[in-house]
Amino acid sequence: MTEERQVREDERAARDVLERAAETLALLGGAVLVVITLMSVASITSRWLLGTPLLGDFELVQLGAAVAIASFLPFTQLQRNNIIVDFFTTKLNPSLQALLDTFGSLLLAAMLALFAWRTAAGAIAVKEAGETSMIMGVPVWYGYALMVPGLALTVVVAVRGALQDWNRV
Amino acid sequence: MTPAMIGLMLFVAMLVLMALRVPIAVAMFVPGAIGYIALANDAALLNYLKGTAWARLSVYDLSVIPLFLLMGQFATQGGLSRALFRFANALIGHFRGGMAMAAVLACAAFGSVSGSSVATAATVAQVALPEMRRYHYSGRLATATLAAGGTLGILIPPSVPLVIYAILAEQNIAKLFAAAFIPGIIAAIGYIIAIAIYVRVKPEYAPESKKLAPGEVLASAKDVWPVVAIFFVVFGGMYGGVFTPTEGAAVGAASTFLTSLVRRELTLEKTKIAFFGTATTTGMIFMIFLGADMLNAALAVSQMPAKLADTVTHLGMPPLAIVAAVLVFYILLGMVMDELAMLMLTIPVLFPAVMGLDLWGLNPSEKAIWFGILVLSVVEVGLIAPPVGLNVYVINSLSKDVPMAETYRGVMPFLASDAVRLTLLLLFPILSLWLVRMMN
Numbered sequence: 155m156t157e158e159r160q161v162r163e164d165e166r167a168a169r170d171v172l173e174r175a176a177e178t179l180a181l182l183g184g185a186v187l188v189v190i191t192l193m194s195v196a197s198i199t200s201r202w203l204l205g206t207p208l209l210g211d212f213e214l215v216q217l218g219a220a221v222a223i224a225s226f227l228p229f230t231q232l233q234r235n236n237i238i239v240d241f242f243t244t245k246l247n248p249s250l251q252a253l254l255d256t257f258g259s260l261l262l263a264a265m266l267a268l269f270a271w272r273t274a275a276g277a278i279a280v281k282e283a284g285e286t287s288m289i290m291g292v293p294v295w296y297g298y299a300l301m302v303p304g305l306a307l308t309v310v311v312a313v314r315g316a317l318q319d320w321n322r323v
Numbered sequence: 324m325t326p327a328m329i330g331l332m333l334f335v336a337m338l339v340l341m342a343l344r345v346p347i348a349v350a351m352f353v354p355g356a357i358g359y360i361a362l363a364n365d366a367a368l369l370n371y372l373k374g375t376a377w378a379r380l381s382v383y384d385l386s387v388i389p390l391f392l393l394m395g396q397f398a399t400q401g402g403l404s405r406a407l408f409r410f411a412n413a414l415i416g417h418f419r420g421g422m423a424m425a426a427v428l429a430c431a432a433f434g435s436v437s438g439s440s441v442a443t444a445a446t447v448a449q450v451a452l453p454e455m456r457r458y459h460y461s462g463r464l465a466t467a468t469l470a471a472g473g474t475l476g477i478l479i480p481p482s483v484p485l486v487i488y489a490i491l492a493e494q495n496i497a498k499l500f501a502a503a504f505i506p507g508i509i510a511a512i513g514y515i516i517a518i519a520i521y522v523r524v525k526p527e528y529a530p531e532s533k534k535l536a537p538g539e540v541l542a543s544a545k546d547v548w549p550v551v552a553i554f555f556v557v558f559g560g561m562y563g564g565v566f567t568p569t570e571g572a573a574v575g576a577a578s579t580f581l582t583s584l585v586r587r588e589l590t591l592e593k594t595k596i597a598f599f600g601t602a603t604t605t606g607m608i609f610m611i612f613l614g615a616d617m618l619n620a621a622l623a624v625s626q627m628p629a630k631l632a633d634t635v636t637h638l639g640m641p642p643l644a645i646v647a648a649v650l651v652f653y654i655l656l657g658m659v660m661d662e663l664a665m666l667m668l669t670i671p672v673l674f675p676a677v678m679g680l681d682l683w684g685l686n687p688s689e690k691a692i693w694f695g696i697l698v699l700s701v702v703e704v705g706l707i708a709p710p711v712g713l714n715v716y717v718i719n720s721l722s723k724d725v726p727m728a729e730t731y732r733g734v735m736p737f738l739a740s741d742a743v744r745l746t747l748l749l750l751f752p753i754l755s756l757w758l759v760r761m762m763n
Contacts, residue, residue: 177599184598187393187576190386194573198566212383215569219386220377223609226389229599230606236346237607237661241711243344251344258345265352269376269613276373298377305376 176228176311179304183225190218210290217287217297224304227266231311236262252322259316263309270305273298326362330627333358333618337668338659347664348614355618362624371620379612383569384490388438389605390572391481394579395437396597398550399446401583406546407432408450413543417534420522422458423468424515426451430472431511432547434479435554436579438486439604440706444473444714448721461528462725464521467733470714471514474703479507480558481572483608484666484702488695491670494688496568497561501762502692502755503699506748510703513740521736549582562762608663615667622672632676642680646694647749649673650701657705662713666702683752689759693748696755700745707734707741 194215197208230236238258243251277298285294333354340350359368379385398404411425411432418424430447437443448469455465477484480500489496522529557575560566566574583589622628635645656665677694678687685693706714709731719730748754 180602181595181598183602184393187389187601191390191393191573191576194566194570195577198560198570198574202565215386216381216383219383219389220380222389223380223605224376226602226606227610229602230610233599233603235603235607236348236610237664238344238346239341239659239661239711240344241659242342254344257343258349261349261353262346265349265614268356268372272369272372273376275369276377279373294377297381301376301380 172311172314173232175307176232179225179307180229183222183304186218186222186225190215190222210287210292213287213290213292217292217300220297221300221304224301227304228307228311231262231308231315234315249323252319256316256319256323259312259319263312263316266305266308266312270302270309273305274302277302326625327627327630329358329361330622330625333621333625337618341660346610347661348610348612351611351614351618351664351668355614355616355621358621359617359624362621375616375620376613379616380609382490384496385486387481387486387496387569387572388483388608389601390569390576391438391483391486392442392604393597393601394481394572394575395439395442395476396600397576397579397583397589398433398436399442399600400589400593400597401579401586402588403436403550403579403582404429404433404446405450406543407550408447408454410540410543410547412454413535413540417532419526419531420464420518420529422451422455422460422532423464423518423522423529426455426468427472427475427511427514427518430469430475431479431507432550434475434477434507436481436550436557436575437476438481438483440474440476440703441713441717442600442604443476444469445717445721447472448718452718452722456722458532459530461525461733462722463729463733464518464525464528466715466718466722466725466730467737468514468518470707470712470718470730470734471517471737473714473718474706475507475511475514477699477706478503478510478703480504481568481575482699484663485695485699486568487608487663487666488670488698491667492674492691492695494691494695498688498759498762499692499695500558500568501562501758502696504758505754506696506700506744509744509747509754510741513744514737517736517740546586549586553578553582611661611664611667615664618668619671628672628675631672632679635676636679642682643749645680646677646682646697649677650697650745650749653698653701654704654708657701658708658710662702662705665705666698670698685752685756689752689756692759693752693755697745697748700741700748704738704741704745708738709734 193211197211201207277295280298281295286292287294336354337350341347356368408425408429411428412422415421416425426447430443433443433447452465452469480503482503485499485503486496489499553575556578557571561568561571682690706712715730715734719727
């Protein structure tokens with residue numbers, strides 16, 4: 155009995171850590187968007203008043219947006235906001251629905267694992283190639299590498315979700 | 324087995340996975356990845372995946388999506404929808420059905436700072452729904468008005484689906500936004516007319532209320548000017564050549580943030596909610612992008628899209644009938660599929676086919692813009708049409724006492740209005756193109 159409770163508490167603690175990690179990453183992504191916003195406003199102002207835009211603002215927007223969007227993915231999955239079509243299965247019994255959801259969550263975890271792995275491999279390849287952005291000379295592999303935490307955390311969140319689904323079967 | 328056959332099978336596999344509750348993005352990705360291996364090999368797949376996430380997420384033009392979503396979130400948290408509804412209601416609320424009409428107007432105005440239909444429907448509903456029920460508007464009319472009115476969020480620029488279309492069809496976002504204005508206004512007028520006819524037939528749905536004193540109208544107008552100002556700054560700057568759509572979205576996000584701050588509506592907690600709201604919607608959209616890209620890559624290798632385009636152009640059917648058939652296909656597919664996913668999946672396949680047709684003698688750029696507005700309209704229909712209308716779901720969940728079937732019944736007059744508008748847009752491309760031509 156107590157052991158079971160211990161397990162449950164461990165599970166909850168794990169969930170809390172995971173939830174907090176996903177939330178933190180989403181807020182960080184939001185902060186990056188704010189930086190993009192401020193930088194764009196600064197660039198427009200500079201173009202308007204001084205006749206020159208900020209150097210490389212487009213590149214930084216690209217980099218920032220990619221990192222922000224990847225950082226939003228774990229929270230999206232945590233909130234179960236990745237759309238499913240439930241129209242054909244609403245009449246099924248809840249247990250069978252939960253089984254299908256387990257399957258769906260696992261497939262999502264697999265997909266994101268593939269992306270996390272290949273994007274990390276991409277980061278290494280791009281680093282070795284020494285590719286840099288056109289104007290600022292920022293190494294492009296930074297962008298690849300900074301996307302990996304978001305992609306990887308989504309895998310963990312989805313696996314955790316699959317376990318929750320499985321418990322409902 | 325021919326590659327085109329494999330392509331068709333991938334499409335079927337996707338539909339099966341979707342029906343089995345697999346998230347849409349994954350239901351596209353899995354057949355895409357397997358198909359890619361079948362058509363090429365696994366090394367090619369692994370190599371392809373190295374760069375796809377970066378290639379998709381770092382598209383400069385796509386960064387308008389999170390920024391416009393952030394702008395809409397700040398507008399929501401800043402209570403701008405309340406100000407808009409109050410003003411619209413003070414203006415026309417005393418007519419029969421006027422409060423519903425005011426809700427449509429508020430949606431249209433909110434749509435000018437929001438690019439998402441669900442967000443627009445939900446945020447205006449928060450203020451308009453309780454108000455309408457308090458004045459004994461029927462649940463059917465009240466919920467249907469907000470579900471349909473919410474679609475003005477995408478019909479009036481900025482518009483997330485239109486941005487996605489622009490990227491996939493490689494068209495100019497600013498021009499597409501310009502093209503959407505007049506059709507968007509026609510949509511709002513169409514909905515108001517639908518309400519006027521509806522309440523004439525069913526007067527018991529909307530009791531009349533008292534006219535406000537001019538002083539009260541003026542007082543409510545005071546809170547509305549920030550929305551007007553933000554709108555003119557964002558679009559004025561975009562069309563005045565001062566900045567790109569992405570920069571416009573950034574300026575919009577910054578100014579809605581400041582407005583909400585000055586109105587003392589924004590707390591730290593609400594800012595967090597705004598970030599989280601932006602995160603989930605952005606994450607959802609780009610996840611689908613990742614899945615759709617994979618399936619599209621496999622389909623491209625299978626050459627099914629090229630074959631389809633070739634077949635369609637040699638059908639010998641009148642071009643306009645083909646476009647109409649494509650739109651009907653979209654409406655049918657939209658019944659079972661998420662509308663954004665549908666765009667991401669089908670535009671790369673169908674767009675080349677449509678561009679091969681001679682339509683009203685339009686040049687390629689104008690043809691692409693006009694078709695984009697038509698596609699946007701059918702996406703909008705999918706958001707309120709049974710059996711699965713996302714907006715209907717969202718609004719219905721906000722008013723527990725109204726059965727879903729009631730809302731769907733109430734939506735019918737609005738769908739009729741959509742049908743009329745869609746026909747007009749199809750037959751008179753000038754409605755979409757006039758403003759674009761004026762700008763050139």
